[in-house]
Amino acid sequence: MIKEGMVLTFILELIMGIALLVVVKRARAGKKIPVIHEIPGLKALEEAVGRATEMGAPIMFVPGKGDLADAQTYAALPVLEYVAKSCAEYDTRIIVPLGVAVVYPVAEAVTRQAFQVSGKGDAYRETDVRFINEQNWAWAAGINGIMEREKVSAQILFGAFWAESLFLAEAGNRAGAMQIAGTASTSQIPFFVAACDYTLIGQEIFAASAYLNPEPSTTGGLVVQDWGKMLGLVLVLLGSILVTLGSNAIAELMLK
């Protein structure tokens, strides 16, 4: 019935799915759930908007090069929503250059909605959420050009990135922009750490939604995410011990 190699995946997803619904239900009922620890990079988003407001310069939000089949893109959208709302509240311009056409209407809807929710629907400029190019170097060059022309005060890079990550981050650094990055693309994390003021690493970008919008569904998700990590850690430790003792039980379970 279950495909080969999918038994453990099925069990883990089932456990996490049930845990998610239980934790969210508990949180909605007002029962205590763990406190979320602070992530400096997310706290710095306020500083970035404040800086842009003081300087009267725009903020650039780059939601990565992932498409809508990439979880990192979905992790970036609540952050875009939060930054766009803050920008709307403080009458600060936000520019969203996109490198994937399929993400464009989604990012446009999220940004527009953020302005409308803040009561600043009229201030939304539809040409500020713009599609640049699907080719990553043309997209990166386009962003670099906007950075130079518009004198962007802060650049927020969130989502999936490939080789263009350093190009974008160094261009921002050269322009003197405050930079906050977040990605789970492991090969690009070192570049962001080297070039940006704050970097969110790996799963921190999936925690962003809960931190910026603390409500039962988001905080509940974060709790389950941490439980999942602990479960993964237990499996790694157990597997290591069993392999040392000569048993491949965990590896065999994963292949079932």
Place this chain on the structure above:
Amino acid sequence: MKREGPVALLMISGFLYIISVIVASPAMEPVAATLDDWYKVVVGFINLVGVISLTQVNGRAVLRRSEGWFYNAILLVVLYGYIILGLVGGLHNVAFNLIYDNILTPILMTIFSTLTFWIGSAAYRAFRAKNADAAILLVAAVVVMIGRVTLGSAISPAIPKAAEWILNFPTVAGMRAIEMSAAIGGIVLALRMITGLERSFMGFD
């Protein structure tokens, strides 16, 4: 209905996709492939939206004679010119491929090659031994860099071995930890989406 419709559609297709990936059933076999095909069709269609966005932004700049409007005009001419060339001459059109291979590709590779210099400036900042963490990073980077070239083995045969060890153990361990935790984060996000708990990406809360 404007809100519930997309959420319901997402929940149904999400559950169907998961079931088709996990369950071994001939009836479920084509579901994931069909949904993938639908996605490709939607993506193909939405490229048109990208063209409209480019036309809006650059067309407005040309009409208002904004600073540098000439470049916006060039972009529009090239965009529509190349579309027409492809539509009229087909994908095997000599001019179509000549422009792609001899103009576009070299331009893109030129931008790519500037990365070398960006790496230099970023590495300079990252490797300044300002604190203990940066000092460890500096030492590890120097060992790896020297260990990967012949200079390393000329100095000492231990340096290439140390470089291999750094790459194969601490680096891989760190990367796998990040990948595993990110994968779990992705699974929870997907579960939140298909249970209708996450809706921010739809443009409404």
